[in-house]
Amino acid sequence: MTDFPATDLILRGGIVYDGLGGAGQRRDVAVTGDTITALGDLSRETAGYVLDVTGLAVTPGFIDIHTHSDFSLLLNRPMRSSIAQGVTTELVGNCGTSIGMVSAQEVFAQERRWAERGGTVIDWNSLGEYLRRVEEGGVACNIATLAGHGTIRKSVLGFDDRPPTAAELTRMSALLAAALADGAVGLSTGLEYLPGGYAQGDEIAALAEIARDAGGFYATHIRNEGDTLVESIQEALTVSERTGIPLQLSHHKCEGKANWGKPRLTLPMMAKARASGLDVLTDQYPYTAFMTGLSVIILPRWAKDGSIEEMLDRLRDTAIRPRLLAEIEAAQWDWETLQIGIARNRRETQGRTLAQLGIDAGKSPAEAALDLLSDEEGWVAAVHFAMSEEDVEFILSDPHTMIGSDGVANDPASELAQDKTHPRTYGTFPRVLNRYVLGREVLSLPEAVRRMTSLPAQRLKLTDRGTLRVGAKADLAVFDSQLFRDTATFDEPHRFPTGISHVLVNGRLAMESGVQTDALSGRILRRTA
Numbered sequence: 001m002t003d004f005p006a007t008d009l010i011l012r013g014g015i016v017y018d019g020l021g022g023a024g025q026r027r028d029v030a031v032t033g034d035t036i037t038a039l040g041d042l043s044r045e046t047a048g049y050v051l052d053v054t055g056l057a058v059t060p061g062f063i064d065i066h067t068h069s070d071f072s073l074l075l076n077r078p079m080r081s082s083i084a085q086g087v088t089t090e091l092v093g094n095c096g097t098s099i100g101m102v103s104a105q106e107v108f109a110q111e112r113r114w115a116e117r118g119g120t121v122i123d124w125n126s127l128g129e130y131l132r133r134v135e136e137g138g139v140a141c142n143i144a145t146l147a148g149h150g151t152i153r154k155s156v157l158g159f160d161d162r163p164p165t166a167a168e169l170t171r172m173s174a175l176l177a178a179a180l181a182d183g184a185v186g187l188s189t190g191l192e193y194l195p196g197g198y199a200q201g202d203e204i205a206a207l208a209e210i211a212r213d214a215g216g217f218y219a220t221h222i223r224n225e226g227d228t229l230v231e232s233i234q235e236a237l238t239v240s241e242r243t244g245i246p247l248q249l250s251h252h253k254c255e256g257k258a259n260w261g262k263p264r265l266t267l268p269m270m271a272k273a274r275a276s277g278l279d280v281l282t283d284q285y286p287y288t289a290f291m292t293g294l295s296v297i298i299l300p301r302w303a304k305d306g307s308i309e310e311m312l313d314r315l316r317d318t319a320i321r322p323r324l325l326a327e328i329e330a331a332q333w334d335w336e337t338l339q340i341g342i343a344r345n346r347r348e349t350q351g352r353t354l355a356q357l358g359i360d361a362g363k364s365p366a367e368a369a370l371d372l373l374s375d376e377e378g379w380v381a382a383v384h385f386a387m388s389e390e391d392v393e394f395i396l397s398d399p400h401t402m403i404g405s406d407g408v409a410n411d412p413a414s415e416l417a418q419d420k421t422h423p424r425t426y427g428t429f430p431r432v433l434n435r436y437v438l439g440r441e442v443l444s445l446p447e448a449v450r451r452m453t454s455l456p457a458q459r460l461k462l463t464d465r466g467t468l469r470v471g472a473k474a475d476l477a478v479f480d481s482q483l484f485r486d487t488a489t490f491d492e493p494h495r496f497p498t499g500i501s502h503v504l505v506n507g508r509l510a511m512e513s514g515v516q517t518d519a520l521s522g523r524i525l526r527r528t529a
Contacts, residue, residue: 008048010031011053014478015055019449031507053502055480056501057481061503062085062088062477063088064407066250069408071099071408074120075414080411085405085428088477089475090409097148102122103125110379113379128181134524146185146187146188149176149199153195155175161305163200180211180214185461187219188250192222192224220247221251223235247279247281249280251284254388267395281401284395286392286431287392287431288386293380298366312378336355339382341381341383343375345377403452405428420490423489427495430479430486430498477502479499483499484498
């Protein structure tokens with residue numbers, strides 16, 4: 001009989017994928033406490049609990065490299081939409097926004113409104129306090145976080161469109177250093193959003209150097225993902241080249257039909273940077289539509305300048321509106337491709353296109369959009385069907401592309417289920433496996449698992465997660481590789497995937513036989529030197 005510690009759980013009969021790209025092998029898996037303690041033929045061994053997983057895929061738990069679940073963790077601790085996909089670790093604080101770094105300053109009025117609508121009051125004073133709040137109440141998945149540049153900039157410069165003074169940059173640097181000391185794994189920017197988008201290269205590089213010296217990386221939602229995609233990728237590569245910081249290009253995509261095909265330029269740019277010695281990786285979600293603020297999509301830059309209140313004043317100013325409408329309509333939007341996702345004051349608009357809203361109101365779609373933004377106090381989330389399937393597949397075929405949902409952990413039974421969110425929140429990981437492995441054969445199953453496990457673990461420097469081996473933490477997903485598929489749609493986004501049986505987080509069952517246990521066994525994964 002094999003000599004190993006008294007075993008809590010054995011998964012018996014599964015096809016084990018190690019997360020490193022190796023072919024699946026018939027192996028039993030033993031778990032003791034929070035650790036994998038044995039692999040192989042354990043038919044003669046006993047355990048406190050045995051699960052028959054014969055013929056099912058057993059993989060490391062999936063690591064979602066790009067989420068915004070810091071918006072929902074305090075409200076939605078079981079993270080059911082994540083667990084249902086086999087996700088066991090999430091990286092939050094992306095796109096330049098860190099809810100854990102938001103304070104009671106008036107400049108954060110919009111963030112406070114977002115939080116309060118979800119039942120959370122922002123009363124912490126540092127990222128460390130926020131993470132302890134999450135930790136003390138428990139959470140289903142492991143959580144790592146980035147420090148958001150946009151949040152830092154807003155704390156110091158508010159909505160000013162100018163470079164920071166030397167003193168202001170010192171204050172910004174101190175805020176970043178404090179967040180890194182609290183455990184942030186790097187720096188994120190959201191250069192398409194304001195006020196983060198006011199930053200230029202010197203400011204970003206100065207902060208990136210601080211993150212680099214702490215052993216962190218730089219994740220960026222680039223300045224533009226459409227007309228100036230190539231230039232925006234080059235801007236990000238330049239930051240990495242100037243500072244030597246590892247670079248994560250967030251949710252790589254190409255927006256707008258006129259720009260389709262540009263990934264055939266951007267991926268070689270990344271390859272050239274790697275050949276020169278830079279550490280450059282990217283991530284992607286497997287959909288041809290993205291979701292962001294309607295104002296971000298359709299409003300000209302001048303209309304968005306300043307605070308949300310200043311933007312609303314412009315939208316409501318009858319003297320300004322004709323100019324605004326003229327510029328929006330000159331862009332010749334295909335209003336059928338813009339669909340309202342989240343509008344909490346006018347929920348009847350959710351799921352309808354801007355073309356339909358215009359007909360309903362007897363106005364132009366542009367007028368209907370401005371009215372809705374005004375009614376919603378400036379914040380409306382919209383889905384834009386603006387990407388090509390060919391580009392999605394081309395980006396996914398690159399071995400340096402990992403998977404990130406860009407979602408916010410959700411639950412069909414929570415208040416958040418009133419929002420018509422993007423289906424990526426529930427379907428990203430099974431969609432990759434069902435559509436792009438089983439269906440379109442863009443990836444093999446072992447390679448897809450690598451992109452979801454060891455590759456993001458490498459980026460996060462998680463040496464004990466992301467691979468299925470003795471001594472690794474017991475974060476595991478068990479599913480039928482033929483039946484694991486997404487069911488969430490843009491019309492009905494709050495639907496769990498099918499075909500997943502068990503999920504373990506730190507050795508505890510978060511899902512057993514397809515039923516979630518709501519175990520809160522996740523941990524805060526703080527940066528270590």
